[in-house]
Amino acid sequence: MGNQKIRLTVDAVVFGYEDGIISVLLIKRKYEPYKGKWAIPGGFILENESLKKAVERELQEETGIKISYLEQLYTFGKPDRDPRGRIVSIAYFGLVRPNVFSISASTDAEEVQWFNIDDLPKLSFDHKEILNVATQRLRGKITYEPIGFELLDKKFPFSDLEKLYTTLLGRKIDRRNFRKKIISLNVLDELEEKISKGSGRPANLFKFNQERYFHLKEKGIIFEI
C-alpha cells in the first residue's frame, strides 16, 4: 500500500445560465491523451494544496476564470478511466452567468468555449458521465435551495425567474403554482418599478431579498414544482 501508484486530479464542471440556455465550459486539450479533443477543465492536484484550491487553480489556469464557490460533486475512480494509468478524479461543479466572465485558454488548453448542453462535442475520458452526474445534481439542487441570485439581473420580471426554473428542470411547470410557492418562500421583494417588454402590459420588477435568500440557501428549502 505504501507504494500505491494512484494519481489524483480535480475537474470543474462549470455550467452557465443565460436567458433560457444552459451551457457548459469546455477546453480543447493541447496534449495527449485526447489531444485536440474537448474536455472538462481540470488537472493534477499539487501536494500541498487542498482539493478546493486545486480545482480553482486548474480552472483559472486553463480557462482564465476564477470561481470561489464550486461545490464538490462526486469522485470518479473506475480503474480504466484514464489511459495514463490509475487516475482518480474529484469533480466539482458550479453555475454562473457566462457573460460576466471573460475566458481565455492557457497552459494545457488550446481553446476554451461555452457549449450549449444540448449541442455538445464528443468528450474525452469519462467526462460525458461526469457531466451527466453534474446535470442531475444541478436539477436536484433547485428543489432544496433557492437559486437565481447570481444568475438574473439585479431587478427582474417574475417571468425571468420562471424561465430559469423551467430551463434547469428541462420541462414546463405549473406557472400559478410556481408563483405561489416562490412567494411563500418570502425570498423576493417586489419593487415599484415596472418593465415593458413587447406588446404585453408592463411587468412588475422584483429583486432578491439577500438576507432571506442566503439564509434559505444555508437552511435548505423543500420546493416541489
Add this chain to the structure above:
Amino acid sequence: MGNQKIRLTVDAVVFGYEDGIISVLLIKRKYEPYKGKWAIPGGFILENESLKKAVERELQEETGIKISYLEQLYTFGKPDRDPRGRIVSIAYFGLVRPNVFSISASTDAEEVQWFNIDDLPKLSFDHKEILNVATQRLRGKITYEPIGFELLDKKFPFSDLEKLYTTLLGRKIDRRNFRKKIISLNVLDELEEKISKGSGRPANLFKFNQERYFHLKEKGIIFEI
C-alpha cells in the same frame, strides 16, 4: 505532477438503526498512527480495484461485515489530515440493521464495536468531521427517498416507522401530518393482522410495497416533515 505523492484511502461510515437508536460502527486501530484509538473502518485502495470494491473490501476485512449498497458521501483532502503524509480519503456511508450482522475484528483492527452516536469515543484523524457530514447527509436523505425497508421488521405497526423518522431527524414530528404524507406516498400495504403492545388497543400492521418502495427510491420523493 508525474511524481505526485498523494495516496488514496476509502472510509466506510456504517450507521445502524434499531428501535429508536442510531449507532455507528467503529474499529480500534491496531497500528500507528492513532494506535489503540477508535476510527471509522477504511484503508488504502488497491491499484486495480474500483472505489466501491475498495470500501467493501476494507469494511469486510476490518469488521467482518459485507455491505453492497454503500453510497459515496464526500472526499476529504485537507493536506494535513493524516500524519503519514498527504492522504486523500473517499468516504462512503450506509444505514443497516445492526443485529443482522455479526461483527469481528481482523487485519488492522484490534476491536470492532457499535457505538450509540450520542455517546462516541474520541475519533482518530478527521473522522469526527467525516461522521458529521455523514449524519447530515443521512438526515437530508429521508426527505428525498423513502426509508425503512431494510431497517424495520417485515410487518410493523405504523408507530415503528414514525419512531424511525423521529430518530433520524433528531426531533419530534407532527404525527398526523406524517401519517397523511406517508399514506399519500402509497408505499405501505396495510395488513389484516394486528399487534398488541402494552395496554393500548391492538395496532394494525403494515408492510412496504416493495415495487412501489424501490420505484420511489429511484425516482425520488419530496417529503417535508
